[in-house]
Amino acid sequence: MPASKAQQAETSARRTELVRLRRQGLDFDTIAARLGYSSRGAASKDLIRALESNRDEEAAEVSVYRQQEGERLDAMLAALWPQATEERPQYGAEGKYLGKGVDVRAVGEVRQIVALRAKLFGLEMPAALEVSGPGGGAVRLGAATLAELNDLISLAGDPDGTDPDDSEDEPNETLYVDEDEDDDSDPA
Known part of the structure; x- marks a missing residue:
């Protein structure tokens, strides 16, 4: 059965104090005695749980952020894609017909969006560096x-x-x- 809201709050407060005491340099024996853990091992395991829980929460937030940014970039890409890929009549500065072509500025914007998406989702290949004799x-x-x-x-x-x-x-x-x-x- 999941812990009640009161138990969750109590665990959170104890873990917060555990992290604070550990940052002060106290050993696990002292922390266990002060916070009522059954042993130094129990205090140590709870610290690991606290750190993992925090890491999981951060990873979830980062995942949501990536998803939102990806959706924004996808919307921009969808808006620019036809201009960057479909030939349309092109006119010069004086209104003179130049022929058919794609919007070169839209192509540049599409390239930037694609590069941003690759960076956001970690799709870029790492640069290979080698030092040789x-x-x-x-x-x-x-x-x-x-x-x-x-x-x-x-x-x-x-x-x-x-x-x-x-x-x-x-x-x-x-x-x-x-x-x-x-x-x-x-x-x-």
Whole structure:
């Protein structure tokens, strides 16, 4: 049986307080004791439920928004489609008959509407980006000398237009790239 309105309000108030206390940095044991949860696990699960519920509500609102915007764009598209696709008599500035054709401005508007719909509904293909090394091969991550980096820059072309060979002789330093990006531990 679904919860009564009073029970729903009570659950909502408790979850609101749960989120507030967690944002303050309190641990789940303390939160469970303050809010009457049976255990720290119950408080933790309720926090997850609160976050999921909020996410579901947001997703529903976004879905409704997309639907409304899609309907508006569809109405505009329907109004412009005949002008953009059907040939009609075309007249010049002085009223001179130029022949039959489609309304070029309407074609541009239709293209913009179609692009907006694709963006709204996520239909655009993502741009493929690739960083490659010399000859299209893989970029090696790890230790590299300054000379090796300068060689790579000269192969790719220096973006600021300066020639790395014109610089004064620099020591052959070794630079390191952190290959373990997930390790956020601080040795201090």
